[in-house]
Amino acid sequence: MGKVLELMKRVIDEGRNTVQGLRSSYSGTPDLAFSTITRELAIPPEVDFRVLVKGPPRPLHPVLRDEVYRIGREALINAFRHSQGTSVEIELEYTAKRLRVLVRDNGCGIDPKLLRSGRDGHWGLTGMRERAERIGAQLHVWSNIEGGTEIDLSVPGHVAFQRQPSNVIRRSLGGRSR
Numbered sequence: 001m002g003k004v005l006e007l008m009k010r011v012i013d014e015g016r017n018t019v020q021g022l023r024s025s026y027s028g029t030p031d032l033a034f035s036t037i038t039r040e041l042a043i044p045p046e047v048d049f050r051v052l053v054k055g056p057p058r059p060l061h062p063v064l065r066d067e068v069y070r071i072g073r074e075a076l077i078n079a080f081r082h083s084q085g086t087s088v089e090i091e092l093e094y095t096a097k098r099l100r101v102l103v104r105d106n107g108c109g110i111d112p113k114l115l116r117s118g119r120d121g122h123w124g125l126t127g128m129r130e131r132a133e134r135i136g137a138q139l140h141v142w143s144n145i146e147g148g149t150e151i152d153l154s155v156p157g158h159v160a161f162q163r164q165p166s167n168v169i170r171r172s173l174g175g176r177s178r
Helices: 002-023 037-041 062-082 112-117 124-134
Strands: 048-054 087-094 098-105 138-144 148-156
Touching: 037 062, 062 087, 062 098, 062 124, 062 148, 112 138, 124 138, 124 148
Parallel strands: 048 087
Antiparallel strands: 087 098, 098 148, 138 148
16 A cells, blocks of 8 residues: 555656646746755755856746756756755856756666666656757766766757847948948
């Protein structure tokens, strides 16, 4: 009976996460601070969780921001639920050339078979790969049974970042600027 209850809890949690991912739009701050994730996921106190930001955050296209957030969120959910690690971190790197989101843990790693084909009835890795492809990003997953897992999402800057409006308005008349 205990195994059935645990299985039902997991099914309900996965269903809730799926519905939330389909129906909600990330409507927090315009950057990817992942500031609410600790409350949302009820992270155990024994896990050291850190959010690292490199470079000044830049405004992202709203739809792309939502997809990147969902990929990062799913990577964090997997790390907290499955890695059995004591340290999980997410690194956000903003450069002119790209937006990079790196989630790493020091846990037990992912079985190589699961890395290739995923787990029946689970859409975590498959969903992350599909979202990354849909937004023109690269997703790489490295895992070692003894060394944890890294999930690296890289989005080209011209795709990720909103263009900043120019403060200078130029008008051209007959090839000359005014």
